[in-house]
Each structure stands twice: as C-alpha cells, then as structure tokens.
Amino acid sequence: MNTDTPNSPEKPEKRETSSKKSLFGNLNSELKHALNAWETLTEEAANKVSPDEEQLQEVKRLLGELKSKLNQFDE
Numbered sequence: 001m002n003t004d005t006p007n008s009p010e011k012p013e014k015r016e017t018s019s020k021k022s023l024f025g026n027l028n029s030e031l032k033h034a035l036n037a038w039e040t041l042t043e044e045a046a047n048k049v050s051p052d053e054e055q056l057q058e059v060k061r062l063l064g065e066l067k068s069k070l071n072q073f074d075e
Helices: 004-047 051-074
Strands: none
Touching: none
C-alpha cells in the first residue's frame, strides 16, 4: 500500500497538467477564432456606408441632376 501512495498524487498532477494544457489550448484556439471574426467584422464595418451617408449621397446626386436641368434652361 505504501507504493500506491506515492503514485496516487503523481497521476492526478499529470492529469491536471494535461487538462490545463488542453484547457489553455482550447482557450487559445477560441481567442484566435474570436480575433479573426472581429477583424472580419471590422473590415466589413469600415467598408459599410451608414444610412445617413447614403441619404446624403442621394441628396447630392439629386441636386446634381437638378443643377444640370437648370443649366439647360439657361442655355
């Protein structure tokens, strides 16, 4: 029985170490995935035009058309 006592504490420690490594490995993998997702979303958001900006561009376009039609009357 004395031979079992020294082995018993060693086995749980090894299991704890390997489980900690797998836990940190999973955590590291999930963090990398989250970072990649964040970068993708950030790129998409940077290229996206806000509704206010879209409306402003439409107003500018309409004003440009109106200006060109008014210029036709001046000629």
